[in-house]
């Protein structure tokens with residue numbers, strides 16, 4: 024059982040809250056770096072010093088050895104299987120996280136164009152927009168500022184530019200938990216999406232996109248890696264004055280090994296993909312994720328103490344943001360939750376409030392534990 028902070032309220036919660044997902048482990052609701060599947064962590068621990076009888080850790084294994092190439096190729100094959108990615112897409116494992124892709128997107132996809140379209144629906148799409156402005160003219164298709172980024176602007180208000188090199192949007196704004204539940208139709212103009220916080224949460228029709236990217240530290244693995252899925256016909260026309268590491272075509276030609284890649288992260292990503300396949304793939308994850316999010320929003324909506332400000336049709340299934348009607352109680356909520364093994368529920372420093380990130384690796388039991396705590400805290404503070 025977790026050691027309690029004696030200055031905090033001792034509350035009687037069920038054992039599952041206190042024991043977490045495994046001995047010595049907490050229910051970690053951090054937005055990223057986020058919880059990884061317990062089975063992945065255990066396998067990594069098991070193999071840490073000696074990868075499959077080599078006497079060498081994956082961290083120490085040469086990236087061009089047959090052993091590592093097998094790890095890398097299997098990871099790519101498993102990701103392709105999970106998302107049914109066809110051969111006309113490259114799958115790249117790059118460094119620089121999600122933010123790296125904010126720059127690499129215009130550097131690679133502008134081609135002979137000078138302008139790109141951006142939908143601004145929150146913090147991360149705004150960051151991507153700012154980065155793109157360093158390299159090209161940017162047309163803001165729509166901006167959710169008038170709803171404080173609590174809703175996706177209505178389609179009939181979007182101003183798409185026929186001459187845009189691509190249309191960019193963030194599929195899941197992690198801070199407030201604002202998620203697209205469908206794929207915008209942009210005709211022949213390639214669609215680019217940042218899925219850092221919702222890739223692999225459910226099946227995805229990759230064929231609708233020119234480029235899908237995700238920083239790894241939510242649904243994929245440890246931070247420091249970005250997965251990039253890009254249509255082959257869109258690469259090969261990157262600006263010439265950029266570092267070769269940022270050029271998708273050059274990376275693709277070298278299987279993402281233009282230099283020494285983050286091998287351990289790639290390996291963990293591979294274990295996560297394998298774990299997802301073992302769970303039954305993304306249809307299974309989708310059903311569990313929907314159930315977890317629905318039950319959590321239901322408790323918040325039914326409460327007199329908690330509330331969620333996002334337009335219900337655009338609520339995220341990955342990041343559930345909520346506030347307390349009496350905001351002065353929020354620090355106590357966070358401290359008591361921590362003392363009861365429910366970790367990292369504070370909202371982002373930009374937004375404040377509270378946030379439960381419930382990615383693939385958060386078991387339903389973790390959400391149940393949080394719900395039990397929400398009820399308990401409300402009973403005592405109603």
Ligand code: PMP
Pocket residue numbers: 054055119120121122123147193195196197217218219220238239247
């Ligand atoms: N996009 C989204 C949707 C994110 O949530 C984040 C990070 N939380 C980023 C991009 C930036 O990722 P990174 O920190 O890996 O650069």
